[in-house]
Amino acid sequence: EDQVTQSPEALRLQEGESSSLNCSYTVSGLRGLFWYRQDPGKGPEFLFTLYSAGEEKEKERLKATLTKKESFLHITAPKPEDSATYLCAVQARGGYNKLIFGAGTRLAVHP
Amino acid sequence: DTAVSQTPKYLVTQMGNDKSIKCEQNLGHDTMYWYKQDSKKFLKIMFSYNNKELIINETVPNRFSPKSPDKAHLNLHINSLELGDSAVYFCASSQAQGGTFYEQYFGPGTRLTVT
Numbered sequence: 001e002d003q004v005t006q007s008p009e010a011l012r013l014q015e016g017e018s019s020s021l022n023c024s025y026t027v028s029g030l031r032g033l034f035w036y037r038q039d040p041g042k043g044p045e046f047l048f049t050l051y052s053a054g055e056e057k058e059k060e061r062l063k064a065t066l067t068k069k070e071s072f073l074h075i076t077a078p079k080p081e082d083s084a085t086y087l088c089a090v091q092a093r094g095g096y097n098k099l100i101f102g103a104g105t106r107l108a109v110h111p
Numbered sequence: 112d113t114a115v116s117q118t119p120k121y122l123v124t125q126m127g128n129d130k131s132i133k134c135e136q137n138l139g140h141d142t143m144y145w146y147k148q149d150s151k152k153f154l155k156i157m158f159s160y161n162n163k164e165l166i167i168n169e170t171v172p173n174r175f176s177p178k179s180p181d182k183a184h185l186n187l188h189i190n191s192l193e194l195g196d197s198a199v200y201f202c203a204s205s206q207a208q209g210g211t212f213y214e215q216y217f218g219p220g221t222r223l224t225v226t
Binding site: 034036041042043044045046049085087089091096097098099101103104 | 115142144151152153154155156159161166167201203205207212213214215216217218219220
């Protein structure tokens with residue numbers, strides 16, 4: 001069964017303290033892995049798509065990487081406005097665009 | 112310009128009632144989705160339409176019925192509401208091309224509370 005596990009569940013950082021969020025997945029043929037950011041009371045906001053192992057994408061202080069078993073979201077010198085829940089989702093081959101989401105990592109960045 | 116919009120944002124109703132949630136996207140996408148986010152924050156897909164054709168229909172009670180009048184709209188009708196239906200419902204859209212489905216863009220959500 002296709003599955004996505006994110007860790008840690010919650011992460012508290014001081015402003016400027018870099019860290020990484022993990023997304024490990026089990027899927028019958030990966031078509032794509034997606035990272036989203038969700039603020040309280042809002043819908044998920046698209047960040048990155050990764051398609052193959054070794055691929056990396058960057059946006060401001062965020063960098064996403066992908067291996068055959070997991071993806072990392074690296075946050076460099078975070079600011080309080082980076083506080084949110086970060087969701088990882090995978091799309092398996094053989095079907096339509098069914099995204100399987102992890103439970104998310106709640107990130108809190110304190111000044 | 113709101114890319115994916117949903118109405119209403121909040122919906123409070125009693126058990127046994129029938130309610131509808133509406134979704135519209137102005138991104139020109141041809142695929143739309145309904146997701147349910149429960150109290151534990153897990154997002155689970157319910158339905159998907161591609162060019163008004165139902166392509167994903169997860170294990171959802173048949174009290175839930177999606178309808179897509181055109182590519183830009185996807186509505187969700189729920190009959191005989193139950194307490195367990197309380198959740199946040201998200202609409203999303205994406206583009207499909209040559210068998211590839213691209214990233215999905217989500218609406219702001221509709222918080223449904225059944226009392």
